[in-house]
Amino acid sequence: GAVVSQHPSWVICKSGTSVKIECRSLDFQATTMFWYRQFPKQSLMLMATSNEGSKATYEQGVEKDKFLINHASLTLSTLTVTSAHPEDSSFYICSARGRGSNEQFFGPGTRLTVL
Amino acid sequence: EDQVTQSPEALRLQEGESSSLNCSYTVSGLRGLFWYRQDPGKGPEFLFTLYSAGEEKEKERLKATLTKKESFLHITAPKPEDSATYLCAVHPPSGTYKYIFGTGTRLKVLA
Numbered sequence: 690g691a692v693v694s695q696h697p698s699w700v701i702c703k704s705g706t707s708v709k710i711e712c713r714s715l716d717f718q719a720t721t722m723f724w725y726r727q728f729p730k731q732s733l734m735l736m737a738t739s740n741e742g743s744k745a746t747y748e749q750g751v752e753k754d755k756f757l758i759n760h761a762s763l764t765l766s767t768l769t770v771t772s773a774h775p776e777d778s779s780f781y782i783c784s785a786r787g788r789g790s791n792e793q794f795f796g797p798g799t800r801l802t803v804l
Numbered sequence: 805e806d807q808v809t810q811s812p813e814a815l816r817l818q819e820g821e822s823s824s825l826n827c828s829y830t831v832s833g834l835r836g837l838f839w840y841r842q843d844p845g846k847g848p849e850f851l852f853t854l855y856s857a858g859e860e861k862e863k864e865r866l867k868a869t870l871t872k873k874e875s876f877l878h879i880t881a882p883k884p885e886d887s888a889t890y891l892c893a894v895h896p897p898s899g900t901y902k903y904i905f906g907t908g909t910r911l912k913v914l915a
Contacts, residue, residue: 695847721901730910731907732891732905732906732908733848733905735902735903738900738901746900780845782847782848784847784848786901791836791838791853791895791901792836792838792850793838793850793893793901793903794850795840795847795848795849795850797846797847798845798846798847
C-alpha cells in the first residue's frame with residue numbers, strides 16, 4: 690500500500706516552454722500533497738504544500754507564478770513549471786499524506802532538464 | 805529554531821560490519837520522527853515512524869530507536885544492497901504536516 694507515482698520520470702525541454710509534472714496516489718486518498726526539489730547530494734527542499742480543493746501554500750522564496758500547483762482531486766496533484774529556464778533544471782519529487790496519517794509517501798521523482 | 809542534524813555525513817562499511825546512524829533534533833513536542841531510504845535518482849522510500857522515547861521499530865537488518873533528543877538507525881550485518889542515503893525527518897508540533905529533514909547519511913557497504 691501507499692504507492693505514489695509521478696509522470697514523467699524525466700523530461701527535457703527548451704528554455705521558455707512550460708512543463709507539467711503529475712503526482713498520483715494510487716491506493717489511498719491524499720488529503721495533502723507536497724512538492725520538493727532536490728539538488729545533487731543535497732537534501733529535499735520543500736517548495737509547496739497543497740490540500741485537496743485548496744490553493745497551495747508556497748515556501749518562502751518559491752515563485753508561485755512560476756511553479757503552479759493544482760491539487761484537483763484526492764489522488765492527483767500537478768506541478769507546472771512555467772517559462773522554464775536552465776536554472777529550473779532539477780529533480781522534482783512529490784509526496785502524499787493520507788487522511789489521519791502523519792507519514793508522507795514519496796513518488797519516484799521527475800528529472801527536469803531545461804536546455 | 806527547530807533543527808535536525810544527521811551524522812555521519814558519509815559512512816563506508818565492510819559487508820557484515822554493523823554500525824549506527826544518528827539523527828539528533830531540537831524540536832520540542834515531536835509529533836513523529838521518520839526514517840527514509842533514498843537510492844540515487846529515486847524518491848525516498850519510507851522505512852519507519854517513531855513517536856515516543858523508548859520506541860523501537862525493526863525491518864530486516866534495520867532497527868530504529870528514539871530518545872528525547874535523538875534517533876539511531878542501527879544496521880546489523882549490512883549487505884551491499886543496503887548502500888543508499890538514509891534520511892531522517894521530524895514532524896514538529898506546528899499546525900501543518902511539513903517535515904524538517906536532515907541532510908542525510910550516505911552509506912556505502914563494500915563487498
